[in-house]
Amino acid sequence: MSQIRISSRNFFYNVNQIANKTQSIKKVALVLKDNAYGHGLVIMAKLAQKAGIRHAVVRTLAEALKIESLFESILVLSDIPQTAPSPKIRIAINDFGAITSIPKGTNVELKIDTGMHRNGIEPGRFHESLEKIQKQGLKLTGVMTHYRSADEIGSDFFWQKKVFEKVREEALRIGIDGVRWHSCNSAALFRTAQFDEDIARVGIAAYGCLDMPGSFRIPKLRPVMSLWADRISTRSLNARSRVGYGGKGVLQKSSTVSSYDIGYGDGWPRDDYVLPDGRALIGRVSMDAISVEGSDDTICLFSDASDAAVQFGTISYEIMTRLSPSIKRVVV
């Protein structure tokens, strides 16, 4: 069956590079949302624990509950529980109006909209938000923001950072204490000269697919995920035979052609694609199969999702997260 291989060695290598940058493994919060970017939530949570990572970030409460025992804190980015979860679980506040929907006693982290204009409260409503949080009986455990262009050359990153720092100064002035401050995703962390926040929320760098313009001079990271498929069947075909749906794959010469057990039903894109070894897929991608010249028992679809993403005109995040959770994940 098709298989996602997880290189624990590459993951530990990346985590090391990240911890060098944060200056402590204690400051690394691994982002495990969306099935750990397709790598497998529980598999990656266990590897993270092995690497000494103490903090996790997920999208939903259901994800948090699956990995609760493995971390000291788990930040839920986009979900509101029915009843207050355990104190380790912290709920991000994305919207001023949503504060009153969060159950009393919940630990919360307030997101500030410093310029991305997706989620978070306006900096001008900081005080008002603090009051509302208190009135609702919630406990503030962190203040955070997110950058819109940390991976692109330009000034956005710097002015957003300034806005966040202003909020932080204001918090200091009014005596807010004991909450963690965090703004960095992978790209922001690696373009920060001197990291001085409490945690960094790192996803893509840990998975080894951080793509940034060369001028940023970031350390080379190693892809954790590779995707493989097994041979289903093989046949010998004459020149001009047509393979697959619509007969779209026309053979130029007589060839041995095999089918492999991955398709768009597994989240693999339906577009044309060339394997890392140079062979192009023949004809259309089916729901559960692709065709390739040759008769190898196993083929590698990619060993670096960034390379595949270039072919499909997208980003590695999309290629990895769209892979079906039903594909088997194995740690190698």
Ligand SMILES: *Cc1c(COP(=O)(O)O)cnc(C)c1O
């Ligand atoms: C997904 C996400 C991250 C991680 O981003 P990477 O680019 O993968 O490091 C960090 N913070 C927030 C709020 C996110 O949604």
